[in-house]
Amino acid sequence: MNKITTWSKLALVGLTAATLVACGGSEEKATAQVEKKAEIINWKMVTTWPKNFPGLGTGAENLAKNITEMSGGRLNVKVYAAGELVPPLEVFDAVSRGTAEMGHSAAYYWKGKAPAAQFFTAVPFGLTAQEINSWIYHGGGMKLWEEVYEPFNLIPLTAGNTGVQMGGWFNKEINSVDDFQGLKMRMPGLGGEVLKKTGGIPVNLPGGEIFTALQTGTIDATEWVGPYNDLAFGLYKAAKYYYYPGWHEPGSSMESMVNKTAFDALPKDLQLIVRSAARQATQDMLDEFTALNNDALKTLVEEHNVQLRPFPKDVLQALKVSSQETLEELAASDEMSAKVYASFKDFREKVSAWHSISERAYINARDGD
Ligand code: CA
Numbered sequence: 453m454n455k456i457t458t459w460s461k462l463a464l465v466g467l468t469a470a471t472l473v474a475c476g477g478s479e480e481k482a483t484a485q486v487e488k489k490a491e492i493i494n495w496k497m498v499t500t501w502p503k504n505f506p507g508l509g510t511g512a513e514n515l516a517k518n519i520t521e522m523s524g525g526r527l528n529v530k531v532y533a534a535g536e537l538v539p540p541l542e543v544f545d546a547v548s549r550g551t552a553e554m555g556h557s558a559a560y561y562w563k564g565k566a567p568a569a570q571f572f573t574a575v576p577f578g579l580t581a582q583e584i585n586s587w588i589y590h591g592g593g594m595k596l597w598e599e600v601y602e603p604f605n606l607i608p609l610t611a612g613n614t615g616v617q618m619g620g621w622f623n624k625e626i627n628s629v630d631d632f633q634g635l636k637m638r639m640p641g642l643g644g645e646v647l648k649k650t651g652g653i654p655v656n657l658p659g660g661e662i663f664t665a666l667q668t669g670t671i672d673a674t675e676w677v678g679p680y681n682d683l684a685f686g687l688y689k690a691a692k693y694y695y696y697p698g699w700h701e702p703g704s705s706m707e708s709m710v711n712k713t714a715f716d717a718l719p720k721d722l723q724l725i726v727r728s729a730a731r732q733a734t735q736d737m738l739d740e741f742t743a744l745n746n747d748a749l750k751t752l753v754e755e756h757n758v759q760l761r762p763f764p765k766d767v768l769q770a771l772k773v774s775s776q777e778t779l780e781e782l783a784a785s786d787e788m789s790a791k792v793y794a795s796f797k798d799f800r801e802k803v804s805a806w807h808s809i810s811e812r813a814y815i816n817a818r819d820g821d
Contacts, residue, residue: 617698643700
């Protein structure tokens with residue numbers, strides 16, 4: 453699984469001699485140093501994203517590059533875009549069985565294997581980026597996520613966050629919940645379940661297939677990410693109305709799962725580098741999206757005449773009620789989901805109380821009437 457390349461014996465002998473001359477130390481110590489340096493571990497990272505796709509694909513590339521550089525080249529990570537080594541939605545299986553040592557994706561794609569995984573990407577009317585990271589790293593979420601992935605021989609890490617997404621692209625106005633009746637909309641994860649409960653038909657498609665599906669009418673509507681990514685996909689060419697807010701994905705956490713056998717075989721310093729680089733990638737993607745969404749939204753509205761629309765209040769209220777029911781049903785159907793939901797719910801209640809008098813109060817004070 454780990455491909456360990458060792459320098460040729462000849463090179464080792466030459467270097468050992470050179471090191472001895474340079475250091476003047478014991479032969480034993482120098483040999484040990486050289487042998488340690490000689491180990492180069494090559495990892496493959498498979499991803500769900502098209503090659504160099506803004507934000508998500510480049511986020512995976514940056515993570516791989518940072519691990520390689522932080523380790524001084526000792527852990528060399530090569531990225532494979534969607535379809536290059538495995539199809540986009542087979543990342544989980546590929547890393548689980550060790551075809552690749554690492555993956556970059558989003559946990560909600562694996563609901564068929566582990567329903568509780570959905571809590572670690574996005575929950576409708578759930579946690580924002582700041583809140584989900586707080587729950588995962590300081591609120592007990594990570595321990596639960598590790599428990600969910602343990603049967604698959606995987607270690608989960610966060611590796612990006614989109615921030616609050618947009619509600620999606622529609623070719624008709626959404627004036628009441630009835631407008632969701634029979635609507636075929638690309639929407640993965642729990643949001644898709646809520647859509648179904650509201651009368652819509654959720655479709656799960658990888659990013660690379662969305663534009664064509666919407667343009668040819670295979671689907672009536674789609675959500676994807678936010679202005680930055682949606683502009684890059686040209687979704688404005690296939691739909692007219694752009695709705696907000698993304699009630700279904702209020703701060704989607706990207707993941708980097710690691711094959712546990714491969715991770716356990718790493719020396720401690722490389723393990724810490726992998727974890728630290730993933731944590732850095734988590735914040736970096738959010739920062740990038742926050743900075744670029746502003747400009748992309750302006751371009752969509754001013755240059756491409758996109759019609760920006762808020763979901764009506766009663767529509768959001770109905771979706772919130774359906775979301776609550778969906779989560780209760782999920783918890784009732786699966787033991788692990790019930791365990792994760794209990795922790796998630798408790799955290800959401802506490803953070804809502806705090807953020808209503810901090811983040812929300814401040815933003816209202818700054819930007820309100
Ligand atoms: Ca989305």
